Amino acid sequence: MPIPTVSFTDERLPNGLRLVIAEDHLAPVVAVNIWYNVGSKHEVEGKTGFAHLFEHVMFQGSANVGKAEHIALVQAAGGTMNGTTWLDRTNYFETVPSHQLELALWLEADRMGTLLEALSQENLDNQREVVKNEKRWSYDNRPYGSWNEKLQAHLFPPEHPYHHTTIGSMEDLDAASVEDVSEFFRTYYAPNNAVISVVGDVDPAAAREWVERYFGGIPANPSIPPLGDLSLPPILGEERRETVMDKVPLPRVYVGYRAPSFGDTRLDGLDIAAQVLAGGKGSRLHRRLVRDERIAQDVALFTLGFIGGASVAAGWATVRPGVDVGRVEAALHEELERIGREPITDDELERARALIESDELGALGRVEERADRLSMYATLFDDPGLINRMLPRYLAVTADDIRSVASSVFRPDNRVVLTYLPEMPPADSAVVDAAADKAEAAA
C-alpha cells in the first residue's frame, strides 16, 4: 500500500528563520506550525516550569495584538490554535481556512518580534495562576498524578535537565519574574532558533512573500547559548524502587526505563516491541494479564522519544482487587524480558507493521500533523525529509532488531518501579473482591 509522499520546500530567510512549505489542495485549509528550539531542558535549577509558563505568556499579547486577542482573531477567522511545551521544544500552531493564512503568519510574527512590548506584571501573574491550576488539574488532583514526575526524577540524575517535568514546581512558578520572561524571550525566541512549516491549501509564492514580509525584519540572536553535554550512560545502572501511598482504589505498578535517543533506529525497534507488548487487545501483556490470568484491570507500554541523552520507555498495570501486587509486577517483568530473549513471531511482526502503516496514513491525512512533523524533524534532526522516511524505517525493523533493543533496555539494572498503593481500602472493595475471585476461578 503506497503511503503518499509529502513534497516540500526547505529554505532559510537571511535572519535564519527556516521555512518549510508543503502544498496539498484537497481541503480548503492550511496549517502553520512553529517550533522553537527551546524546551524544559533549557531550564536551570530554581526555574523549573518556566518554558511552559512562558508559552502561556505568548498568548497575552504583543505590540499590535491585545491580551487573548491572538486566539480571538484566529477563532473569528474560523481557525483553531494552541501551543505546547515539552522537554525538547516549544511549538505554536494554527489551522485556518486557507484564505486566512496571512493573518496566522502575521500573528506569529508579531509575537516573535514584539512580545516584550505588551508584557506586564499583571498578565504574568494571571498566567502564573492559570498554570498552577493546570498543574493541579493535570497532576496534583488526579489519581496516580505524580507518576511522571517521579519517573523522570529516578531515570535522570539531578544535574540532568530531564530530571524535572515540563510543568515544573509550584515554588519555581511562584518565583518567576518579568525579568526572567524578558531574558528568556531575548535568548531563545529568535528567528534563527525557529522553524515554521506551512502545510495545505497554499500558494507557495504567496506564503514565502508573507513570511519574508512579516518575519524578515526580526533580528537574529547571534549568541544563543549552546546546551551543555546531555549524554548519559545508556542504562541506569541499578534498579530503583519507590512505593507511593495515594488516594487510589486500586494499586498500580509503573515501570520506566532509559531507552535509546529519539532518532536512533533502535528506538524504532522499541516502538514496535511496545506495540507487540501492549498495543491493543491482541498484545501480549493484555492477553496474559488482563484476559487470561485476569490479574490486571488495564496495561500500557509506550516510548517517549527525547534527543538529550536518553528516551524513556514506560508502562503500567493496574492491579485487580485482591490480587497480589508482586504477582502483577513479576508478570510484567517476565513479558518484557521474554521479548528481549526470543524473537517475536512473523505474524506478530506483520500485524504490528500493518497497524503502523494505517496509523501513519491516518496521521499524515491531517495538515496539522504534517506541519508539526516537518517542524519537528527540521528542529531536532535538521532533516524535514524524515517525514517520508520514518515509515520505511519502521517497516525495515526485523524481529532480531526488536529482540536486541528489548534485551538492552528491559533489564533489571535499567528500571524504575513505582508501586502505587491505596491509602485506605475502598469501603466496598469486598464486593468486588468476590467478583474478582469468581473471575480468577473461571480463568
Place this chain on the structure above:
Amino acid sequence: MTKRDGVVATRPTPGTPRPYDFPEVERFHLGNGLRVIVANLPGRPLVSASLVLRNGASDEPAAHAGATVLAARAMSEGTERFDAIALVEASERLGASIHADAGWDAMSVSVEVPAARFEPALALLAEMSLHPTFPASEVERLRDERLNDLLQAKADPRRRADEAFAATIYQAASPYHRPSGGTRETVEELTPARLRAAYERGLDPARTALIVGGDLAGIDVEAVAERLLGQWGPAVGAGATGKIVDAGAVRHRFVRVLHRPGAVQTEIRIGHVGVPRRIDDFHALSVMGAILGGLFNSRLNMKLREEKGYTYGAGAGFDLRRAAGPFAARAAVNTEVTVPAVADFLAELDRIREAAVADSELQAARDFLVGVFPLRFETPGPIVGALSGLVVHELPEDELARYRPAIEAVTVEDVLEAARSRIAPDQAAILLVGDADAFGADLEAAGFGPVTVERDAGPVEEGRDPGAAAAIGPVDAGPQGPTEGAEEPAADGSGDPVEPHTSSEGDDDR
C-alpha cells in the same frame, strides 16, 4: 534595527474564501431495508465506516442499566466464526482498527482501514455486528472490569463530579440519572442473556445504517454491503422503545458538596436538564453556547481564567441527546477561590439572559462556527461521524449543508431568546467536589441556595476513560477545545460538551 522596527503593524485582511460544500453523499437501501450513506472522498485512502444501530443506553430497562454499553464492548469478544483473539488478529493483519461502542443514543461498530482492504475489514465488522456470541467467561471479565472502573471513578474528582451532577439534576426515573455504563448494583447483575437482549433490541435492518467515507475508487460499496449486510432480518426482541424520561429534579437552586478532604481543586458543575438535539433553535443555541462558554474568548473563560486566574479552563455547554441531556457550566478551580468562582459563574449565567450580546460577540461566534466547519471535516472519520449523527437524531438530509447559512442567520435577538428559554440559573444545581472544610462556611454565607455537604459520599460512578491515566506528553497552553460546545453531537450521544483542553493528548512524535 530594533525588533519593533522589524514588524509590520498593520493587520492583514483575509483573502477570498475558497468555496466549500459538505461532501456530496449517495444514499440507498439494501435488500433488507438497511440504509447506506456513502461519501466518496478522493485522496483519502484511509476509509472510515460505521454501522449505527439506533438503540442506546437510554432504551434499556433501569434494572439492566449498563447492559447496552457492555454488550457493545462484548461484541468483539467472540462471534460464531471467531474467538476474540482470532478476531483481533484478523483485523490487525488488515491494518484495521474495529471498535464497537454504545452511548445513550445508539450503538455503533466502526472501522478505519486502508481502502485496498475495505472489503475484508467490512466482513469482520459484519461478523461482529450480526453474529456475536457473548461468551460467559468474557462477559464476566468485562463486568468485573466495569466494577473496578466504577471504583476508579470514585477516586477521580472529574468523573465523580460529572456523575454526581447527572444524579442530582435528573429524577430517578430518568435513565440520565445514572451513568450510561450502569451502577454497581445493576452491573453486578449483568449476564450474557441481558447483554444479548440489549443488543437484539437494536437489531433491525430498518433502524440500522451503514455510513462509509473515504477514497472509494474502484470499490462497489453497494455490492459489498449487500453481500455482507443485506441478508439479515429483525431479531425477535427488536423494536423502538417508548419516550425517554428526561424529567428534572431541581425546583429551586441548591448546593451539593461532595467532600474530598485535602483536595487542592474544586470541581464545579452548575446547571440543569437541557434540551434534545432535535430542536428548532439549535443554531441559535450553538451561537449562544459559543459566546457563553464555547469559544476560548467566551465570557466564562475570559472571566474565570484570563481575568481571575481561577482555573485552567472554564466553559459551558449542552449535551444534546435524543431526549434532553444536561446543560452544565464547569471548571476546576483552586480550593481557596471556590466561592468567588461560583459567584462569577452565576453572574455570567444571569448576564447572558438579561441583555443582548454585543454585535462583536455575535459576529465572532458566527464567524468561528461557520469558518471552522471545513476544518472539522478534513478527513473521513469526522464526516462519517456527522452523517451518523443525522441518522441517530433523525435529522433532515440537508442538515449539514444548511448548517452554515443557518448559523449566519442567527441574530442577537435569537441569542437572547435562546439564553432566556434554555438557561435557568434559579433552577440550577450547584455540584462541588472539593475540600468542604476549606470553603464550607463561606459557601453558606454566600446565599447561593441551601447547602448540603456529603462527607461520606455514596457511590457516584461511571466514565468512559478506564485508564484514568495521569497526563503524559507535551504541556499545552490550554485554550479549551473551542468547538466543543457547538458541534454536532456524537453519534452515540456521549459527547462531552465542554472540557478544558487537556495536556494529555501526546500530540508529538511518531
